[in-house]
Amino acid sequence: MTHPNHIILYVEDAAQSARFYAQLLDKPAIEAMPTFALFLLDGGLKLGLWTRQAVIPAATPVGGSEIGFTLPDDAAVDATYARWTKLGLKILQTPQKVDFGYTFTAQDPDGHRLRAYHVFAD
Incomplete structure (x- = not known):
């Protein structure tokens, strides 16, 4: 059986969203690139922030989660x-x-x- 361990939110600007979530979660991203940032949450779940325009295949509009x-x-x-x-x-x-x-x-x-x-x- 598979166990999901990673959630990705499509965002307009990964760097800007990473700054927001670093402040919200009170922890830094464990990975930070121009179009992607990754946070390790308590319990091991990972939260990824991916600039929508960089997603392949193309992503739907941001928001809504x-x-x-x-x-x-x-x-x-x-x-x-x-x-x-x-x-x-x-x-x-x-x-x-x-x-x-x-x-x-x-x-x-x-x-x-x-x-x-x-x-x-x-």
């Missing part, structure tokens, strides 16, 4: 909201309770959604 950030409790959701707001992220949804838990949604410079959340216990 969502990355989830699971947090340990509601206070961590609020703290992340405060940090991301201070970083200047575009906020699409302020912190609120929904069916599955407590969440808010922001957006990266390419329109990818960033959802921070704490799942309610059953």
Whole structure:
């Protein structure tokens, strides 16, 4: 069986997106080239940022994906909201309770959604 270990987001400018994600994730890219950057996330998952115009075969437009950030409790959701707001992220949804838990949604410079959340216990 295969185990996915790498997610790639198509972006307009890999260098600009790498700076954004380095600040958001509070860690540097482990690889950085003019059209591609790679981050190693906790747990071993890799996040790649690839300039759309350099993708072969040609990629669809940027944006439209969502990355989830699971947090340990509601206070961590609020703290992340405060940090991301201070970083200047575009906020699409302020912190609120929904069916599955407590969440808010922001957006990266390419329109990818960033959802921070704490799942309610059953």
